[in-house]
Amino acid sequence: MGESVAGEKDGSGSFLPESLLPGKDNFSLSPDSLLPGATTAPAVAASGPTTTKLETKNLGYANSMRLHFDTPVSVHEPTGHENRSNGKMLAAEKIFGADSNKVRRSSTLPVNGKAKEAVAVDPQKQQRDELIMDTNKSSIVSKRSVEKLYYDGEPEYFRYFVSKFKRRSPLINRGYWLRMKAIEHGVSRFLAEQTAKRKVVINLGCGYDPLPFLFLGKQPVLCQGATFVDVDYPVLMQNKVGIIQKTEQLKNILPKFTTTGKDAGLLASSDPYVAVGCDLTNIEPMKEILRDHLSLEGKDVAILFVSEVSTAYMEREASQSVFHWSATFEDVRFCLLEQHLPDGSDHPFAATMLAHFEKLRTPLRAVGTMEQMKLRFVAAGYPEAGTEIRSLWELWSDPVFLSAKERRRLDRVEPFDEWEEFALFASHYFLLYAEKEPGRDYTYKPYRASRASLFAGSSKGSIISSPTTSSSPDTPQYHFGPGDILQTHELLEPHNFRRYAASIPPLLTDSSGDSVGLHGGLGTQERLDTCNTYSRFDAVQPIQGPPLRQGLMCHAVTRLGSTANCVLTGGRTSPDKASAEAWLRLDAKWRRVQDLPSGRYRHSAVPLVLPTDPRPAHTVLLFGGRTSDGHVLDEWLIWTGETGWQTVTVQGEERPPARFGATMITDSREGVSGVLVGGMTSAGRVLNDFWHWTLESDMTLICKNVTARATAFLKADAVILGRFGAQLVRSNRGILMIGGITGARMLTRQDEILNMKTLRPQPIQGPRPLFIGHTVMDVDGGLLVLGGGATCFSFGTTWNRSCILNDAQPGEFEMEWRLHSTLEGGKPTAEQSKIFVESPTDAGADSNGHSGSASRLPPPMAIHEMKISHGINFPQYVEAARPVVLRRCQIGTCTTAWTTQYLKEAIGADRKVSVHAATTQNMDFQNKNFQYITQEFGTFMDAVEHGEKLYLRALSQDAPSKNPTCLSEDFPSIAQDFELPHELEFVTQNQHSSPLRISGPVNMWLHYDVMANVYCQVRGRKRLLLFPPSDVSQLGFEPGASSSSVNVFGKSDGKSPATDHPALANTHPQEAVLDPGDILFIPPMWVHTTAPTESLSIAVNVFFRNLSNGYAAGRDVYGNRDLAAYEKGRKDIDKIVKSFDSLPPDVSGFYLERLANEMLEKAKNLSRNASLHSVYVELGGS
Template structure:
């Protein structure tokens, strides 16, 4: 065959060649910059893992002696992370180790090869090699620059060198294998380069029948486009007896959920955008993906599932590590990650595949509206106390950057701040109740784990009220004919009544059959009360709805209904009309609430739960319905105010606008 020169073809001009050269250079620089930013994500992870090691390991190791630390060899400047980040990273590491342990326990192969794809500075190999009885060979894969730094850190530690039996300097790197001993290899490979990856796998002799290969991708392939990440996964499915553990982000409620928006923005802002999560936003989509890539057995759950599976003993130990009051943030975080196990063997790692969702009657649309006010910064508080009062909305305390002790009055569209003559303590998670024409402020907390007994009346006249009989925080309060009734958020009797039938008013603790609940939802109307959700002492979320009434100094309560959509932590409930109530916001242990069920209607007569669908337009900028408050006025207008969350390490959101909810029943 002869190829004829195209006579019409023009030789490119010097100018056009220069333009092409400049473009190639520019693309190279762009790729280099992007690779550096992606490698930078390891810095945050590793410091967080070190923080967990310092705090959690001594408590969980169960030994009197100081447990062996591994992360200290790769993190020279440790930092203490926030309680939610510590707990989140602990759970992430636990989920991988548990999955791995289950695979290893079931393996009948002579050797288990663990290949950590995008390993960063993780010290998993050293921990496994030193503590596991199985015959293990570990391989860390990451970008060459990062692996080269990791090798320097390993070589700088006699303990780590000893674990991997590194005696002499390694040979010149071959196909990216930059360090190899008889139980460990460190491999520099940009996994976007599939041929190099394939070569490496051949070189490492992974295709043997007598081994079990476990590939781990812990938030690493997430930074690669699916067209590059998928062939890597496919390649790993070709080995005999192969397992794949994938931990990466999810968007269970779509990308417009306030937590999801914050997470996506965070990674884009750092120039390391998440590349797979939009294509595979749910557990179902991820399972379909992995099945299509050659693994015939796939099982997956969200990371929070691992929390629910923990024994009471472990949960108790974790609770003792540090005071913790970030449940909403922790739950939302863990529901944004999938842990998936895929294999071409028959090994099953996770026990249950319980369907977490509960059926509902139908869905109704609800109209919501965001209202901009003058002085928006004054309502950007989380866990403030709130009450509608004389036609205005009153907001007190809560957390902005620091805890506040001021009161904000919202008249129409204008917020004004009031400071008190006799300064109040700076608290959050208090209750504010309109009782007999006075605003009663009760309980609350300063630092996590430090609830108070303080009580004030903060109407026109500021007046000290008798202290609570025991501290309460994240409790509920309602005004009843028999006095101000507090519920939950303490260690003793669930109810306490400020009985003001005879003056001076005094607090009485009331024994009842109600369990003590933290962050439950409560309302009271025409002599009938309703309590739902909240956390039981066991650490599970209450799924029972209770009705109650007050008789003298007694509260008579009874369970009336159960529904998973009402099993919420930190939600609010308001009475609409007749038998109808609306539950707003909070978090669930069963699922991340979404556009279709963050608001639900409950009918106490027919015992029906109807999800209220938020329109697509309203959902785009929907506020974070945690740490917020809801009031209903005489015209049945529901207003949500304040609220927000620290979305793990991704940044904070707070709600600068009021949200009004208009429902047909109103």
């Protein structure tokens, strides 16, 4: 049946009280018979015609009674194999006959001329049975939630069994989706078997689950010759049959659907469907019905028993009798999905789960390990080699069971980031598939290779993955001594619960190891913006987080070397709202610094100390993460106070693939190298890899994959290396990796802490924390573990009590650490929202320790890059108004076809073109240091090839002064070679012009365009510098001009470089170098200039309208005519100035300057709001 959402009744199946256990004629199994090597086979009741003692019950909502028959009743085996019609009542059916209501009202029941006084139903058992039946309600509501959200467009069948739709949480939805997928996988495998036999699927403890309709309605061809049997409590099945009876959409799937009108036993049937009301703790009546009605004991039938969380609630002997009975059939399979305990009942998830069912008074009666369950099936009569079992978490990563495409599709249904909790749930459930086919020699080992395994994608075959019981020679056999064990000691009261928070260092460097802050995270009710201060002393200065608009989780706080300064980066609110903000705590004051290129969370960040003169430079290196739209990043970024975030290039072909949730640490506290471990792919698979990286002096990275070396040592237990959501921390034992999840199995108390120096696990003793969503720091006294916990599916939430890990034994360690205070960060003011850029006057030196110059251009930061193959929401980037480089795009054959010879032949060597002929490398539009000349196209191309300083910006062929140029109209012979990727459809739909650009070794002047454009590099390489609109006043633009004479490239023909322009130090340049196939999105008003790095450069840039209105009326050939509001504003300025003409000059100047300052302040506020708007767009808030 299922489990309940916390607070609701739930559970499944049934159990048999000791006072009502089956009699001696029934099968029973002693615990000893389950042990390996047991030789006594359990007794099996003979099949065929027999005299049987039957026990039955009639579960009514009121005056129910149990009727006990001890008078023999003759039961005859049917001769036919077809489903029996309701008109042909069998002897077994008569036990639950049409007159059962009369029986219930009578104190005696005549059988073969004798009567026996009825025995009243045990009221305690009846109550327990009703509780179990109630579990069906919550389970079916959860599955209906999955059906509506995740099976959109497919026929819906759960809807008929749920009166009102209720959307479950993403975690519960995904958990039930995986359960449904697992059962579907097992049933589909059985139905797809090639056989001439009849097939029967018997769903034990089915509840309202519409399994027959899911297959008969969606896959009728697969179900040909198959019969589905639903079995559950009589009252529940009566209700289910009633729903089917009154629902035409269900009845239409069941030809000749008829009901018997009985209270129990055979309730309804049709050609492909049978409904049976029976208590699984007493299966004798069900045996008779299935034998007589379906002739299951014939040799022409193959049977699949399905049990999804139903036998788990039965006493061990009762459920074992079900397994044994199923194994008595000749050609049979059993698909079982249930809970198990991979690391004992004291694991926090397991303890929460077990307590949940105890609270509901539907305890799990026989829950154990997967190994124990497999032994139970072997003891029941299934061959060991024919019994396969896997946890649902193992199946999740199995590419045969679930493809990467299917896993990615789930993320498009609803935002999801509860990966650790999902893994814990799936690790505590298994799917078992046992089979017993006639004529199959299961003792012959090679037979397995001749058939497809249910878990064909698994690497371990049918071997149980158990770190404690495996006898594989490749599995390390650890022998732990006292020096290996870490003891847990809980902090003093009070406790504050939060998870996925970030640690903040103390405000004073000499307080390191004595106090620490824990910022943000998810609390018991909401995401938090507060900061806890923990300390071992009574007098401590409270630690405060930055002023954020809302609470954050999954963010990073990176301490800058041994200083008290730190940088907060990224994080999220909901999984589809990632933050791009970065905050610097400098001299105990939080300042907003340059935003990340895009919002991200679960990224990895470490501090670096660069060995620069005259002093070391403290920086932050960041890798990976996940964005609001689910894109998983593979970019490396480095931050400095002056330049913000810059992309770091990785040398060579070897580089870590994109990931989020990885863990990273430097080799030493003040080094430039480190390790990167694990993480998760965009397809939801945990990466089991291990990388070493080094930052070179030229600010490039060298990455080396050292996975093979580590896994060779760990051998078969190498799965504990690659983790998601783990923490790396320095300790007196070396660097330790603590917690998280792996992709193959759940970590245990023995191996959830791994020493990265020795690659040996470090087991823990004492109160057990859940190393999920935790934060770990090396402090005085040991390792401080703060926060952590998890939502345990629908069973409730478990929270960690913060603790210390060390070597001290209980009673030998005096706990001094406790929570001292909790401070709110407050909301950011307008001043705090300004981007703080460290300048030479702030620090006295740049990030590399060199003296700054007031007129020097700051080092440009790299423009954010993406691979368009990953898919992008381009209008979002347009709205955010931030440049982005799209690497290696498919823009047609032009990147290879547009050679000089090809262009001359295609365009025409004698075609006249107007070009810029420059005398210097740097063209200046304001000073006109070039001439417009007309040349034949062939002559122009030859000259450019020989390095002449020429530049072609194509114009309209027919009306160059009236119409903007269009590649398809002005160069139709080559237009088909160029195309924009379909992801840029927004550009095509709003296109203004598409000029062809061919240049020699000349630099374009500094300018801005009013329209947005995408610059597509076709041949050669080109360097572009961009400046945000807020820098326009620092770049020498005259009023009304869209171009500037300032040369920002630094070198110009032997003269003093124009970078001595006094205001350049206050600008914020961004840089990109484009190769063929790269596309740069340039937002409107972003000042930019270009310079080729080779003698010849060919590009096409497409201008497009991104505003719905506001453009100036009239012609705009080049796409850079200022907006109508600006042109009108300049005229209004003239009017304002003239209004002061009658006043003395000093008075006029006084007021005009005040007006100018007022306008300037308003402009700055608008610029700040624009910057915030960009962040809101990335967060999905606009």
